[in-house]
Amino acid sequence: MFRVTRRYHFAASHRLHSEVLSEAENWRVYGKCNNPYGHGHNYVLHVSALGLADKVAGHAVNVPLLDGLVEREILKHLDHRNLNADVDWFGQEVPTTENLGLAICRRLKRKWREAFADDWPRLDRVCIEETPRNIFEIDAGEIE
Amino acid sequence: MVITRKIEFSASHVCRAPELSDEENRRIFGPAANPHGHGHNYLLEVSVEGSPDAVTGMVLDLKELKEILNREVVALYDHRFLNYEVPPFDRVNPTAENVAREIWRRLEPHLSGAGRKLRKVRLYETADLCVDYWGEGPCSA
Numbered sequence: 186m187f188r189v190t191r192r193y194h195f196a197a198s199h200r201l202h203s204e205v206l207s208e209a210e211n212w213r214v215y216g217k218c219n220n221p222y223g224h225g226h227n228y229v230l231h232v233s234a235l236g237l238a239d240k241v242a243g244h245a246v247n248v249p250l251l252d253g254l255v256e257r258e259i260l261k262h263l264d265h266r267n268l269n270a271d272v273d274w275f276g277q278e279v280p281t282t283e284n285l286g287l288a289i290c291r292r293l294k295r296k297w298r299e300a301f302a303d304d305w306p307r308l309d310r311v312c313i314e315e316t317p318r319n320i321f322e323i324d325a326g327e328i329e
Numbered sequence: 330m331v332i333t334r335k336i337e338f339s340a341s342h343v344c345r346a347p348e349l350s351d352e353e354n355r356r357i358f359g360p361a362a363n364p365h366g367h368g369h370n371y372l373l374e375v376s377v378e379g380s381p382d383a384v385t386g387m388v389l390d391l392k393e394l395k396e397i398l399n400r401e402v403v404a405l406y407d408h409r410f411l412n413y414e415v416p417p418f419d420r421v422n423p424t425a426e427n428v429a430r431e432i433w434r435r436l437e438p439h440l441s442g443a444g445r446k447l448r449k450v451r452l453y454e455t456a457d458l459c460v461d462y463w464g465e466g467p468c469s470a
Binding site (some may be wrong): 186187188189190191192193235238241242243244245247248249309 | 344346348349357358359421422423424425426427429430456457458459460461462463465466467468
């Protein structure tokens with residue numbers, strides 16, 4: 186079995202602000218990330234899939250199919266967008282990178298079969314770098 | 330404890346399954362099916378699991394690991410056209426998966442044993458695409 190990991194990039198802005206907290210509490214919890222006008226990041230997204238090497242083609246994951254899925258379902262919706270104002274994935278949740286990673290992972294799981302109809306490959310994990318120093322990893326098996 | 334050593338090699342390849350037509354190869358592999366080939370700066374990460382030796386304090390002498398990697402991988406693969414110059418890629422399609430598996434097969438006899446175990450090879454074809462292989466079993470790394 187192989188794990189194939191593909192890296193993608195998108196740039197987006199967000200503001201960390203919870204409606205259930207007061208202005209003072211939001212500032213205390215989120216600090217400068219609570220700036221009312223928001224701020225942005227160059228996010229780096231790693232998508233990993235587990236697969237078996239195809240006997241004929243010799244690859245475990247058809248990378249162009251994965252690229253198409255990620256472009257269609259993720260990057261097109263996030264790149265050069267404001268996560269609070271332009272993206273309706275979060276409801277009442279705050280677009281922290283934890284919640285962004287979970288939303289990406291759920292969305293990829295839900296749409297996976299549209300790109301990969303067979304039993305393999307399977308989504309294994311999603312890793313998102315908000316900055317080179319802040320990294321969030323999600324095991325796809327641990328979420329619905 | 331797991332220790333990892335990185336090495337690089339530059340090589341060209343063409344991804345082409347001989348059982349498939351030119352059109353099918355182009356559909357599956359895209360530009361990687363260009364018959365004249367293309368190249369990568371491959372980056373290989375080799376991870377070995379073990380406990381530090383009671384006397385030397387080392388899981389494995391990294392100089393020895395470097396020599397094995399140079400002998401078994403770099404000397405054979407660096408600045409070569411894999412399909413034409415490096416068996417078994419004259420008959421095995423040199424996808425990143427197959428190159429990673431072949432490297433595992435070459436390294437495993439030299440790195441597993443004496444209380445140590447080859448844990449994983451990770452092969453980067455580009456900074457945006459890598460493959461992990463840990464032998465034929467289920468995911469363990």
